[in-house]
Amino acid sequence: MKLNRLAWRNLWRRKRRTLITAFSIAFGVMLAMTFTGAGDHYYTRMIDAGASMGMGHITIAPIDHNRAPSLKKRLGNVQQLRAEALLRPEVVDAMVRISGQAMFASAHKSIGGMFMAIDPAQERESNNLFIRSIIEGSLFANANAPGIVVGVKLAEKLRLRIGKKVVYTTTDAHGEIVSAIERVSGIFKTGISEVDSSMALLPIARVQKILQYRPDEATLVALMLDDQRHTRATRDTLAALPVYARAEVLSWQESQPDLAGMIALDKSSNYISQLLIALLVAAGILNTMLMSVLERKHEFGVMMAVGMTPGGLFRLVMIESFWLAVVGLMVGIIISTPWYIYMSEVGIDLSAAYGDDMDFGGVLIDPVMKVRLFKESIIAILCGLFALALTSGAYPAWRAGRVPPVDSLKIN
């Protein structure tokens, strides 16, 4: 390919200009990688954190419970629902839980909040934010053991310490108001003030008795997935199974619309800033290529005079853009790799900027900014920038093909 070699040589006739343009593409790669990588990492962290706050990535809930929650609506045969879900390879864990509203009271005060009744045998620190945030005391030993684990701010407001009484009042399976007493066994601190001031964990078997639930009844089965990106597909697969016909299978987007909304908003602003970066990179390439075409008018005129077709010139400039893009992407990969390794291993500590309240859409965020790229994101970035480089080379290439031979041969 003579054209190919010609283009490559043309590119290096002006080394400095080519290198500067290549670096602008390379910085485009780096910026896109940082933004996308931060997003990929951050959203995954948030979605996983959100999932560990009770509902999981996927929630199996009684029909209509999500729209109008009530402890009257409940699932039967929950252990079977759990076992069926665990058969799926992408479901790494499943927990039967009861969640509902309650009023917590001590001698000093009463506060409305939420309770989540759990079976300690099914729970793990990794799938339950509250358990991994216990700062004092411990979780009740089993589903039938007395105890309550309360948020640190709830404990403060009710003036509770380990071993103190809490009376909780809620409505049972028949809509009757019921109360029961538990003694504080643990206190958790998540850092999300909304949760710390209103949430409590209770032993599920004891709550079932209070609520007049049968031992196989609960309000939800929370599923944790190996990767949050499998949520929709898994949700659809499970929803189609006959065993879940009398339940609702919800994705985290449906069970936590606040979080989904916040992420969607954040994603779109991320896209806008990436678009601006892309425009800058495109302007750089366009500028370089146009310059090199315009200054070679005379040369193109000569080439056409000796038999080069306008189409050939178009192709020549496009190939130059192609090689420029390739060089840019290579440099980009070379300079981004160490940066990516640093950012994914160490990250940037932003805790000073966030202050104390580190939640986002009601979900705890990590104050250390880190990046993690999904495979599809890497491919998207590289292909996107490559396409961008070719597109911005198109206009200069078209101009090159339109050089009027006679005019351009005149010496100015």
Added chain:
Amino acid sequence: MQQTSSAKWLSILALVPFLVLPPAATADGETPKRASEILRSVDDLWRGNSSHAITTMRVKTRHYTRTMRLEGWSKGKEQTLFRVLEPKRERGTVTLKSGNHIYTYLPKTDRKIRLTSGMMMGSWMGSHLTNDDLVKEARLEDDYIARISFEGVRDGQNIIEFTLIPKPEAAVVWGKVILVVLADSSTPLSEQFYDEDMQLVRTFSFTDMKLLAGRMRPAVMRVVPVDKPEEFTEFIYEKLELDIEISDHFFSVSNLKRR
């Protein structure tokens, strides 16, 4: 706002029993048995089968002061209904306690509401008592073990002091309740609620002896939260009738509207 899970305010409001007193159901030994007998006699003395009362409620908090006149009826322990007479703006507002539930009826919007568990913590008409007190009141006798902790002359009065300790499984927030009655007439003088660290949280006091329903009874009951001593809720009784004729239908939800 005070959480009061064991208050007997409804009974007090309707003024039938000043106190719903707990028998010592499981405790054995001489003192608890005697305590429960005396308490039961106090209870019998003050409780009619049904009642009708007119009372004024005064509430003073840091932010506001309000006065309301209420008319109340009760039958047994489970059924109580009262409505607002004054102020005019709230006239006709009805609260019904039937078993475990509380219903309110607002004449302005012509709506009946059954209070949900989340609303139970709310202050009842801005007072220092909560809706929750209503529901818990009837459960009192199952919840405490009573014993006499003092008997004799104190401050020139011959009194009996009872200490009520909640049973371990009872859904009661208090650490203990101390009740003082006059030994001769079984008239209650005060009732003090302590938290689990045995710190006083709130006090009920009964004063202003007056002839009500054929007997000398305290006409003023005052609730004072200990951490806000300048605040109080006070009930002043104008009129009391006991053992009146009243049907169960009177306390039905469908009857709310006609009040």
